[in-house]
Amino acid sequence: MAVIEARGLAKAYGGRRVVSDFTMTVSSGDIYGFVGKNGAGKSTVMKMICGDVTPTAGEVVLFEGAPEGARRIGVLIEQPGLLPGLTAYENVMAKALALGLPDGAARSCEVLRLVGLDSTGRKKVRGFSLGMKQRLGLALALLGNPDVLLLDEPFNGLDPEATRALRNLIVRLNETMGITVVVSSHVLDQLDRFATRYGVIADGRMVRQMTAEEVAAECATSLRVRTADAARDLALLEEAFPEARFTAHPDGSLVIAGAYEPEAIARHLRDAGAVVLEFSQDARDIEDYFVALMEGGRYV
The missing domain is CATH 3.30.70.100 (Alpha-Beta Plaits)
Structure with a gap:
């Protein structure tokens, strides 16, 4: 099943096109490595997929046109929007209340446990490391129990230990909860460790999509x-x-x-x-x- 289909997407800002005739297919169960240089258009594409940005042309079809498709996607694009004076639980609970989740308290505790932040107690977010902030952002993205996660450059600025922890968490969410994950990155040595499928963007256009097996065969x-x-x-x-x-x-x-x-x-x-x-x-x-x-x- 295709959970994301981008068909002929284009986006222009002030007459300058940053995405042109872009096509992308993400299937259920993928860990999709979305690869491109800085400025290639990765973030713009992901914002169009989740509905934060309106395409100039083309369309995005989610879950083969199923209603409420956008609500089934969790998003961590750029820096997570965190309240530094609150604890991890208070940050997640604030979003749960905004979403109107009937089981907000229980769900907040659950997602903090999933990302390994359930023992941070009364520690304020301003004292968190960058890796902890990224995990908290992922907890916020998981709050609505999504079927798909969009993660934009999640490894930026992380040290090797934090990078490994986040990578292992993404794999665990995919394998144990069946969450399809799209990870945009230019950190190739990380994507090579866990991506099952790739899409490469250059100058706002999709250059190629291929499976991890196809990449391995071509690089053999x-x-x-x-x-x-x-x-x-x-x-x-x-x-x-x-x-x-x-x-x-x-x-x-x-x-x-x-x-x-x-x-x-x-x-x-x-x-x-x-x-x-x-x-x-x-x-x-x-x-x-x-x-x-x-x-x-x-x-x-």
């Missing part, structure tokens, strides 16, 4: 081979190894990925009398892969 170790007769040897290898993927490069080298064994490739070339000029393995870097996409290009 590949074999680079250069021979004296690249055209002939490419034809020989394609016939002998139909499960492998072959890419010919202008310098005459062949990059081989997919299902293959280096020893079998080498043996086949030797038996065919090929003159091998280069035979090496390349490890593709996932950061290079995403940076190329974020710059609006393709990773080869």
Whole structure:
């Protein structure tokens, strides 16, 4: 089931377009890593999804058009709106009262327990660390018992311990409560640890959407081979190894990925009398892969 579908979204401010013809699909159960450089349009897209910003063009369809769809989304975009002179419980309870939750006190205690802030007692929020404030913001987003969470750059400014704690919490909410999570970030090494699907935005446009498995396959170790007769040897290898993927490069080298064994490739070339000029393995870097996409290009 698609819980979020963005169709041809566009947004302009003062005649300047920050999002153009943007398309996005998030399925139920995803941890969707929304990747893009600062200023690429991530926050604007997320604000349009939750209804905080009206699109200039296009539409957002939530839960395949189900009524009250926006109420099923919890949001933490930019800095959480916290009252520094109140405790964590008082902050959450204030929102529960504003939402008119009939079980506000119990629900406030529950979400504070979920994010690990149930033992902060009378400590005022002004004395919280940045990581604690982010967790409190997440508690506020969880208050309405959402099916989807939108988290905009939640790891910004966090130290490694706080980052790990927040990441583990997101995974736990997804796995134990079935909450679909959209996490926008440019911190690639964190998303790589838990995202199940990705969307890459560049200059306000969706460049590509793919699963974590597809990313892993494209960034897997590949074999680079250069021979004296690249055209002939490419034809020989394609016939002998139909499960492998072959890419010919202008310098005459062949990059081989997919299902293959280096020893079998080498043996086949030797038996065919090929003159091998280069035979090496390349490890593709996932950061290079995403940076190329974020710059609006393709990773080869």
